[in-house]
Amino acid sequence: MGRKPLRSTDDAQPGGTPSPEATEVPEKRPGSGRMGRRTFVVGAAGILGAGVLKGLADPAHAQEAQVIVPDDPTKVQGPTASLVGGRSPFEQPERFLHPQLTSSRTPLQELHGTITPSDLHFERHHGGVAHIDPDKYSLLVHGLVERPMVFTLRDLKRFPSQSTVYFMECSGNFPRNASEDTLPQQICGLTSQSEWTGIPLSTLFREVGVLPEATWFLAEGQDAAVMTRSIPVEKAWDDAMIAYGQNGEALRPENGYPARLFLPGWEGNASVKWLRRIELSDGPFQTREETSRYTDPLKDGKVRQFSFVMDARSIITSPCYPDRVEPGWLELRGIAWSGRGRIRSAEISFDEGATWHAADLQEPVLPKAHVRFRYMWKWDGREATVLSRTTDETGYVQPTQQELIEARGVGTRYHLNPITGWRIRTDGSVVYRTEEWA
Amino acid sequence: MGRKPLRSTDDAQPGGTPSPEATEVPEKRPGSGRMGRRTFVVGAAGILGAGVLKGLADPAHAQEAQVIVPDDPTKVQGPTASLVGGRSPFEQPERFLHPQLTSSRTPLQELHGTITPSDLHFERHHGGVAHIDPDKYSLLVHGLVERPMVFTLRDLKRFPSQSTVYFMECSGNFPRNASEDTLPQQICGLTSQSEWTGIPLSTLFREVGVLPEATWFLAEGQDAAVMTRSIPVEKAWDDAMIAYGQNGEALRPENGYPARLFLPGWEGNASVKWLRRIELSDGPFQTREETSRYTDPLKDGKVRQFSFVMDARSIITSPCYPDRVEPGWLELRGIAWSGRGRIRSAEISFDEGATWHAADLQEPVLPKAHVRFRYMWKWDGREATVLSRTTDETGYVQPTQQELIEARGVGTRYHLNPITGWRIRTDGSVVYRTEEWA
Numbered sequence: 001m002g003r004k005p006l007r008s009t010d011d012a013q014p015g016g017t018p019s020p021e022a023t024e025v026p027e028k029r030p031g032s033g034r035m036g037r038r039t040f041v042v043g044a045a046g047i048l049g050a051g052v053l054k055g056l057a058d059p060a061h062a063q064e065a066q067v068i069v070p071d072d073p074t075k076v077q078g079p080t081a082s083l084v085g086g087r088s089p090f091e092q093p094e095r096f097l098h099p100q101l102t103s104s105r106t107p108l109q110e111l112h113g114t115i116t117p118s119d120l121h122f123e124r125h126h127g128g129v130a131h132i133d134p135d136k137y138s139l140l141v142h143g144l145v146e147r148p149m150v151f152t153l154r155d156l157k158r159f160p161s162q163s164t165v166y167f168m169e170c171s172g173n174f175p176r177n178a179s180e181d182t183l184p185q186q187i188c189g190l191t192s193q194s195e196w197t198g199i200p201l202s203t204l205f206r207e208v209g210v211l212p213e214a215t216w217f218l219a220e221g222q223d224a225a226v227m228t229r230s231i232p233v234e235k236a237w238d239d240a241m242i243a244y245g246q247n248g249e250a251l252r253p254e255n256g257y258p259a260r261l262f263l264p265g266w267e268g269n270a271s272v273k274w275l276r277r278i279e280l281s282d283g284p285f286q287t288r289e290e291t292s293r294y295t296d297p298l299k300d301g302k303v304r305q306f307s308f309v310m311d312a313r314s315i316i317t318s319p320c321y322p323d324r325v326e327p328g329w330l331e332l333r334g335i336a337w338s339g340r341g342r343i344r345s346a347e348i349s350f351d352e353g354a355t356w357h358a359a360d361l362q363e364p365v366l367p368k369a370h371v372r373f374r375y376m377w378k379w380d381g382r383e384a385t386v387l388s389r390t391t392d393e394t395g396y397v398q399p400t401q402q403e404l405i406e407a408r409g410v411g412t413r414y415h416l417n418p419i420t421g422w423r424i425r426t427d428g429s430v431v432y433r434t435e436e437w438a
Numbered sequence: 439m440g441r442k443p444l445r446s447t448d449d450a451q452p453g454g455t456p457s458p459e460a461t462e463v464p465e466k467r468p469g470s471g472r473m474g475r476r477t478f479v480v481g482a483a484g485i486l487g488a489g490v491l492k493g494l495a496d497p498a499h500a501q502e503a504q505v506i507v508p509d510d511p512t513k514v515q516g517p518t519a520s521l522v523g524g525r526s527p528f529e530q531p532e533r534f535l536h537p538q539l540t541s542s543r544t545p546l547q548e549l550h551g552t553i554t555p556s557d558l559h560f561e562r563h564h565g566g567v568a569h570i571d572p573d574k575y576s577l578l579v580h581g582l583v584e585r586p587m588v589f590t591l592r593d594l595k596r597f598p599s600q601s602t603v604y605f606m607e608c609s610g611n612f613p614r615n616a617s618e619d620t621l622p623q624q625i626c627g628l629t630s631q632s633e634w635t636g637i638p639l640s641t642l643f644r645e646v647g648v649l650p651e652a653t654w655f656l657a658e659g660q661d662a663a664v665m666t667r668s669i670p671v672e673k674a675w676d677d678a679m680i681a682y683g684q685n686g687e688a689l690r691p692e693n694g695y696p697a698r699l700f701l702p703g704w705e706g707n708a709s710v711k712w713l714r715r716i717e718l719s720d721g722p723f724q725t726r727e728e729t730s731r732y733t734d735p736l737k738d739g740k741v742r743q744f745s746f747v748m749d750a751r752s753i754i755t756s757p758c759y760p761d762r763v764e765p766g767w768l769e770l771r772g773i774a775w776s777g778r779g780r781i782r783s784a785e786i787s788f789d790e791g792a793t794w795h796a797a798d799l800q801e802p803v804l805p806k807a808h809v810r811f812r813y814m815w816k817w818d819g820r821e822a823t824v825l826s827r828t829t830d831e832t833g834y835v836q837p838t839q840q841e842l843i844e845a846r847g848v849g850t851r852y853h854l855n856p857i858t859g860w861r862i863r864t865d866g867s868v869v870y871r872t873e874e875w876a
Contacts, residue, residue: 067691069569073712077662078566080539081692083532085557088695090572091688094521101518112635112683113601115553119523120687128516131507134528160769163551163800163810197550224515245550247685249558250529253505254519257526274511331598362601364802372601 093120096185102126103170105189108317114165114335114362114370116192118247123254124170124190126289127224130274134258139204139242143217143280146209153258156199156242163197163245164264167337167370169310171267171294174416176437180423184317187420187432191313191337193370196262197245201236204278210236214280218287219261219272229270229294230284230306231263239264239368242275265339265368266308267415269294299409310339312398313417314346314373314390320422323430327381332359335370338392342366346373349387353400353419356389367393379424385433387421401435410437531558534623540564541608543627546755552603552773552800552808554630556685561692562608562628564727565662568712572696577642577680581655581718584647591696594637594680601635601683602702605775605808607748609705609732612854614875618861622755625858625870629751629775631808634700635683639674642716648674652718656725657699657710667708667732668722668744669701677702680713703777703806704746705853707732737847748777750836751855752784752811752828762866765819770797773808776830780804784811787825791838791857794827805831817862823871825859839873848875 067089070076087093093111095104103124106116123129134153142148170190178187214233221227231240243262244251251257256273263271269289284290284306296304314336319325336346342365347356359375373388389398399407401418421433505527508514525531531549533542541562544554561567572591580586607629616625652671659665669678681700682689689695694711701709707727722728722744734742752774757763774784780803785794797813811826827836837845839856859871 067569069571073568073570073660074662074664078563078568080566081533081535081542081561081563083535083542085533085559085561085690085692088569088572088688088691091695093687095519095523097519097521104519104521111686112599113633113686115633115686117556117685117687121523123519123523125516125519127512128518130511130516131505131526132511133507134526158767158769160814161550161771161812195551195553222511224512226512247555248549248551248553249531249555250526252523253526254523257529329596331596333599364804366802374599376598 093117095120095122096183096189103190105185106192108184108189108191108315108335109320111317114193114372115247116194118194118249118252118255121168121192121194121246121252121255122170122190124268125223125225125254125273126227129254130221130223131253132222132258132274137222137258137276139259139275139278141204141208141278141280143278144211144214144282145280146211147207149208151204153244156244156259159199159203161197161199162241163195164241165193165195165366165369166262166264167191167193167310167368168262168268168271169337169339171269171307171310171414174413174418176413176416178432178434180431180434181321182432183322184315184320188313188315190268191370193337194246195248196241196243198241198243198259198262201240201242201261204242205233205236210280213282216281216284218277218279218281218285219270219275220277220279221256221272222274222276227269227272227274227289228285228287229272229290230281230287231261231270231308232306233280235263235266235308263308265310265341267294267310270308294414296408296414297411299411304408304415307415310337311415311417312336312338312340312343312390312392312396314388314398315420316348316386316388316422319424319430321431324428325379325424325430326428327379329376329378332375332377332386332388334359334373334388336361336373336388336390337368337370338390338394338396339368340392340394340396341368342393343371344391344393344395346371346388346390348375348377349389349421350377350384352385353387353389359388381426383426384424385421386424387419387433389419401437405437531555533558533560534621534627541628543623544630546622546627546629546753546773547758549755550810552631552810553685554632556632556687556690556693559606559630559632559684559690559693560608560628562706563661563663563692563711564665567692568659568661569691570660570696570712575660575696575714577697577713577716579642579646579716579718581716582649582652582720583718584649585645587646589642591682594682594697597637597641599635599637600679601633602679603631603633603804603807604700604702605629605631605748605806606700606706606709607775607777609707609745609748609852612851612856614851614854616870616872618869618872619759620870621760622753622758626751626753628706629808631775632684633686634679634681636679636681636697636700639678639680639699642680643671643674648718651720654719654722656715656717656719656723657708657713658715658717659694659710660712660714665707665710665727666723666725667710667728668719668725669699669708669746670744671718673701673704673746701746703748703779705732705748708746732852734846734852735849737849742846742853745853748775749853749855750774750776750778750781750828750830750834752826752836753858754786754824754826754860757862757868758860759869761868763817763862763868764866765817767814767816770813770815770824770826772797772811772826774799774811774826774828775806775808776828776832776834777806778830778832778834779806780831781809782829782831782833784809784826784828786813786815787827787859788815788822790823791825791827797826819864821864822862823859824862825857825871827857839875843875
């Protein structure tokens, strides 16, 4: 499956000039980053002998700059051990930036397995990334409680902890009317997965003595948007966490460092980051982000409010645009997930959904988690369409786009999880299977 | 639990001068990095208002340099979304470097859960880190086979794939005669865990038609050491992989990019990185790295050779040196693992091993994988010792140091997995429980 990019970008490399000795010019994959960048590989002479010197323009990749790639690595002593490792200069996955720089999307098409590296986890913020001094951090829990309390980060870390793998998905994770040159990253890169560490929210609720009349709570962030959302108390008694760890390390700043609310399987926005206050109440607070936004307009003029659960969804991440495949055996690969629990099945269709074929699910299949699915398929070289759909343990089946529109009309931007797929042309090129949102 | 470092280092910060307005000087935790570095936090004036500017001296952390940490993050718009995320300037975990820079150790004491971030995975190499152009990569499989074949990286990626969480541990992962000021990172930071993606080695062995008389194979790396090890063919029919993915992304260079052998549960050295050649044979090759090294001298003058399997082991990672704890409830946290399969139990002793108490194991308990264990304990403020030991599903029990010495003598450096622990002094300080290797 061709992972070769199809076009280059035009940005010159600071500190480097295209060299006539250049032996190769790797080009950017389209769409894999908003800011284009060209990577030059120039012939390197001198004490290290024949080889190529890879320099990168982006300071975020300073670690990878100036790496020598010898023609024969067995003849050249390599670099020594380092305090913090970097990526190969040949592997530079990037998030896809929203034009307003308020979100970035995980490069699903470049990932294997189920874990999302923390520096590629999608981000979405309403007032930029808050940077917080952990020694000054505190969390107030008050309202309908017996004992209002303030917890420092150190307090939170003393409680019994848990580590669980969960996906996190933004409810606005589908571009309507996307064109053929669309990447998985653009279709649903607002979902990512980590091993989250923290404490059950129920621990804090027992600590403060939540009163029986408390049915909702407000979660408030310490960012410039002062993000606020209302959450039913039941979620705290179920599986809500206060998370301070992500993939082994501390939360990343764009994911709520030093501590965030984490509501497994629910829309990302409700898992308030940089959490500073929880207020128990006898009803929802009707905050800006649950009235003006994060509600789903329906076709009858009404709206669905507090539509927290992320419905089951799947996507084939390989092959995909802009791959070019060859006839013969291919492994179709993708991910499936559901906010309601475990994935029961992922299926592939080659006939626009008339018939479906069960894909293999990678074990262990964890609840409220991305599951990797795979299906071996022999492509005969004729034009083909490949679709995926998933069913979760509650029996919920991922809908077609038409079924979604029939249920909700065309006005909503949230909680869109239609079946999607790819067209493979006779020349092996792969494009997004477009479908007009109407 | 005090995570405050105990001493600072002396290196001046390039590009910055200690400021009289400095409001805080976070100091390095001892031992968390070989090269000392001071981080300055200076009062920042100007358009962003009151706040602190964090600048870091290490180019590896360029992403985190110049981050504004406002006094009140709700009053200042934060940074926009980014292509690749960075860590909080307050969280700078580092590997611990061997003086000869031939290895680095994972900061286990700073990690939660079970996944090791890929840039903190331990590294060990014998000729430096090989940097390889994936388009020039190939793997030759030959010897006692029906059809010698060469596979490109693209070929390898076309085969049916798998993604599995496994630990990887170096067999030289125990410092004999360590002092009280020793971190978990120094005691056993040569173990790390990732979700590895690749193909079963058995797939390639079927492809080339391994002959019945083939009982061993040579794995050869493309690094400057041309690392070579002999492996029994049975491991290929069991669970050996050719891995090209690590925690979702491509392998990191120090972990064998673009492809390595991966032998679940076996000593790391045998999982040859930068794999370029596999030769099937009717016996082991007796290479340098399995004769002069990676054999275990016994007390009778003989040696254990081809001692591949990593025996069950555990360590408490919190609290540990140099924490300072307070009387009251503490959660003892650690990891346990076994190269033979699943962990059956992890236990804590407060009386030098006379009695043991079962810790909780975080689900899912995966085979040949780090498992997080936790035990709630109320410290009464008196001097105490906490030890951990683990038992795997085969019934193997982690031995005491004396049991290890009785079995093998004092001459070996490999496959040492003794029970270890920490002393808590009456002032709350935590030090390594030393034990003379004799």
